Amino acid sequence: MQNLIEINDIHHRVHASFSIHIDQLFFQDGPIYAIAGDNRAGKSALLRVLALLDTVDEGRITLFNTEARNSRQRTALRRRIGFLSQHPALFRGTVRENIGLGLRYRSVDPEESVIRIRRLLKNFAMEKYADMPVSQLSAGQYQLTALLRSLAPYPEILLLDEPTRQLDQDTYNAVVDHLKMLNDERAVMVILATKSRDVIQRLANITINMRDGKVVRILTGEHQKKVGNGKGLRVS
Amino acid sequence: MLIEALQLLIQLNGAVFLNIANALEVAGYIIILALVTGLPIGMLTGVHTFRFRRLVLYLLHIWLFLPATGLGIFISYLHTDQFISPLGFIFWGALLTIPIIAGLTADVISSDSRATRDETLALGASRWQMYATMARQKREQIYGVVTVGIARVFTEIGGFYLMISFVFKQGFPSVPVFELSNAPEHLAVAIGLFLFGVLVYSGLHIVQFKKDT
Secondary structure, eight states: OOEEEEEEEEEEEEETTEEEEEEEEEEESSSEEEEEOSTTSSHHHHHHHHTTSSOOSEEEEEETTBOOOSHHHHHHHHTTEEEEOSSOOOOSSBHHHHHTHHHHHTTOOHHHHHHHHHHHHHHTTOGGGTTSBGGGOOHHHHHHHHHHHHHTTOOSEEEEESTTTTOOHHHHHHHHHHHHHHHHHHOOEEEEEEOOHHHHHHHOSEEEEEETTEEEEEEEGGGGGGGGGTOOOOOO | OHHHHHHHHHTTOHHHHHHHHHHHHHHHHHHHHHHHHHHHHHHHHHHOOOTTHHHHHHHHHHHHTOOHHHHHHHHHTSOHHHHSSHHHHHHHHHHHHHHHHHHHHHHHHHTSHHHHHHHHHHTTOOHHHHHHHHHHHTHHHHHHHHHHHHHHHHHHHHHHHHHIIIIIOOOOTTSOOOOGGGOHHHHHHHHHHHHHHHHHHHHHHHHHHHHHO
16 A cells, blocks of 8 residues: 555644644555544645645645645646535536536546546436536535536545535435445545544544544544544554 | 717717727727736736735725826826827826726635635646636626726726817827817717717627626
8 A cells, every 4th residue: 555645744824723733644545534523623624735725834745756846736736636625616507517627627538528427417316407507506416516526537536525415315325335436446545524423434444533633543443433432542 | 069069970070980980999909908907917816815915905996096187197297298199098098997907806806716716726727727717707797897997998088088179179199180160079078978878888788798698
């Protein structure tokens, strides 16, 4: 297993009263990672830093053994990542146009784009909404469209912030199964920030607990199930 | 005076339309210069956070409200005769219009720029793709900003014609000088009416475009 993401002694000031500070954290290909914690634990801030949307004040982050030193390198790395923010913003247009946006940025062949979009819409029973303006979507459909938009470019790393928010049960199950499939069959690294114990139990192989901007605990293996009652092992 | 001005337009008075053509040509150059300069300044200021961003926005808004008379007084201490020329007028007009385009574009873009910017970057957009996406998201508001800029140009040109006709008693160097007996103020009003009509038509066209999209 190789380290796809390495965090070394980072300090990032999110705003005046909150910052995240992580000594060392490695994400290896293989497991699905869950970043868990209460509000203001730093989950979203950590994901944004991993997605190269925010620059750390100190320390190093490397993705695919590369540290982004300029905007071109950042763009190149971001094109290998799929990111879903906690409050995603879709752009004016239809569901189909939004899902295809990342593909257009990467200049993916139009025919290939059509195939990928169609496949995603079909997998999540969204075909009949393909040409609907996003302004007319329900909250769950909006969230799902944003998620599909991040999946369409076939990223190697998925960074998802509360991906199952606002989803109905069937869609929730479909999303969980799809993420598991991506990890098992296509070796996509999945890192999700979540407060949902069900998502952690169903998906995560490794859970990283955060509090006040720091990693306080890392749980692996069968000890995942102990996340719910707050007890766990400290992994050295 | 209004009736005489309308008569000049209805009779398709050659001098009127020659001056209108000159005025539109100058206005066109001003608008192009203001757009080429103001839109990028507004876009960059609206999208990016940088150290003196607030100061830049503040100065743009101060500059935006700079009255033409204030600038005119400043220019009068310079080589005034160089500004009573199409080139000078283009420069002067652009100085008044750039802050409108830049300042209002920055306001329009910055309203939800962080979320939009982050989403586009997260999707793998390059910097230019990000700018294009953000501009597309706000295209109607940007059209509105451009319309306001065009309106400013036309009003300044109308005011300039009044000024040169009443004060200098002459037209642009490239058109015949008007004799006092031709009552140049009617000419200025006629030109102003025509330009106002162009402005209203453009505005209606933009509103229709917005409806269609």
